[in-house]
Amino acid sequence: MIDILLTASSTFLKGENAQNITNLLLSIFTVIEFSSFAFFLSKALKSPISTKVALFAIFIFIPVCIVNWFFLPKYGANLDTIPVVSQALVIMPLCVMFYFEQIKNPVNLFIYSTPNFWVVTSILIYLSGTFFIFLYSMNLSEKELVDYWAINYFFNILKNLLFGVAVYLQARGTKEEEIPFNQNLT
Numbered sequence: 197m198i199d200i201l202l203t204a205s206s207t208f209l210k211g212e213n214a215q216n217i218t219n220l221l222l223s224i225f226t227v228i229e230f231s232s233f234a235f236f237l238s239k240a241l242k243s244p245i246s247t248k249v250a251l252f253a254i255f256i257f258i259p260v261c262i263v264n265w266f267f268l269p270k271y272g273a274n275l276d277t278i279p280v281v282s283q284a285l286v287i288m289p290l291c292v293m294f295y296f297e298q299i300k301n302p303v304n305l306f307i308y309s310t311p312n313f314w315v316v317t318s319i320l321i322y323l324s325g326t327f328f329i330f331l332y333s334m335n336l337s338e339k340e341l342v343d344y345w346a347i348n349y350f351f352n353i354l355k356n357l358l359f360g361v362a363v364y365l366q367a368r369g370t371k372e373e374e375i376p377f378n379q380n381l382t
Contacts, residue, residue, distance in 0.1 A: 219265075219276065220265070222276055223261055223264070223265050223276050223279065226261065226276055226279045226280055226283060227257070227258060227261050227279075229283070230254070230257050230279075230283045230286075230287070231254050231257075231258075233283075233287050233319050234250045234251070234253050234254045234257070234286070234287065234290070235250070235251075235254065236315060236319075237250045237287070237290045237291070237294060237316070237319075238250035238251045240294055240312045240315070240316060241290070241293060241294055241297060242297050242301070243293075243297060246290070246293050246297070249290070250290055253286045253290075257279070257282065257283065257286065260278070260279060260282055261276070261279045264276055264278045264279050277330060277331070277333050277334045280330040281327070281330055281331050283323070284323040284324070284326075284327045284330070287319060287323055288320060288323055288324060288327075291316050291317075291319055291320040291323075292320075294312070294316045295316070298313070309365070310365070311362040311363070311365045311366040312362075313362075314358050314359070314361045314362035314365065315358075315359060315362045317358055318354070318355040318356075318357075318358030318359050318362070319355070321351065321354060321355065321358070322351045322352065322354070322355035325347070325350075325351035325354075326347065326348050326351050326352075329344055329345075329347055329348055
């Protein structure tokens, strides 16, 4: 949906107006993406502190995006570098906290048989795979950014495929195989 809006804004509008609309759409997408990731992780994390951190991050992130949009200078290409990098720096540790909780208190014998594992894995792979492109995007020319954008496409496709695995497992109705407390896994 956002891709259609971005294409339409760049096709039908020319000049600075198109750039402003495209930047606004990207900023809105970043807020929605971050909020979705953080909300999902708040539900997937078991620790009350981790859950509160994930939800609190949403309320901190939105003002960061607003300050970025209205008060910080824009750099070249259609990318809001500060919010995107901030998103990765907040969400990646939350993903690691999810894995830590799963190792510390395993609920399933095979973690990869749960939809949450695949969603968190896809988020982590996507954010870590695109982190440096977004970090250095303000230093790249538009041509260089277009050349490197294939990496973003690859990780975006991979993220969506892993989301598909999670949806498949959820639709299949995967039964959670509880680990008996007296069973030794070695």
